[in-house]
Amino acid sequence: MVFTVDKGSPVTLFEQLHSQAISKIESGELIAGTKLPTVRQLATDLEVAPYTVARLYRALEADGFVETLGRNGTVVKARSGTSAELLQVSATEYAARARDLGIEPATALEFVRTALGVD
Known part of the structure; x- marks a missing residue:
């Protein structure tokens, strides 16, 4: 930051x-x-x-x-509790967990792409 x-x-x-x-x-x-x-x-x-x-x-x-x-x-x-803000919190938690586990950012992103069903 x-x-x-x-x-x-x-x-x-x-x-x-x-x-x-x-x-x-x-x-x-x-x-x-x-x-x-x-x-x-x-x-x-x-x-x-x-x-x-x-x-x-x-x-x-x-x-x-x-x-x-x-x-x-x-x-x-998360100020208004919108879906986007709630997802931001989850994304932040996911990123922290990936770092804690030593997962490379590219691999963590690939997991998200697979989960979303996008190429």
């Missing part, structure tokens, strides 16, 4: 991250079930204060875009 900040921008770091996160969720770039980096990790990656990332996650949760699962982290939330 790629977030960027422009420290020279007149737009605050929080606002930059907030708009990027919402845009990525609404566009489907971040799908339901996607686990976000820890506050500390994202703050370190972006070289911003952990408070900025914590504030971002709180705002996204208040707006219904993510949910915090305590020690299990913060994940993108």
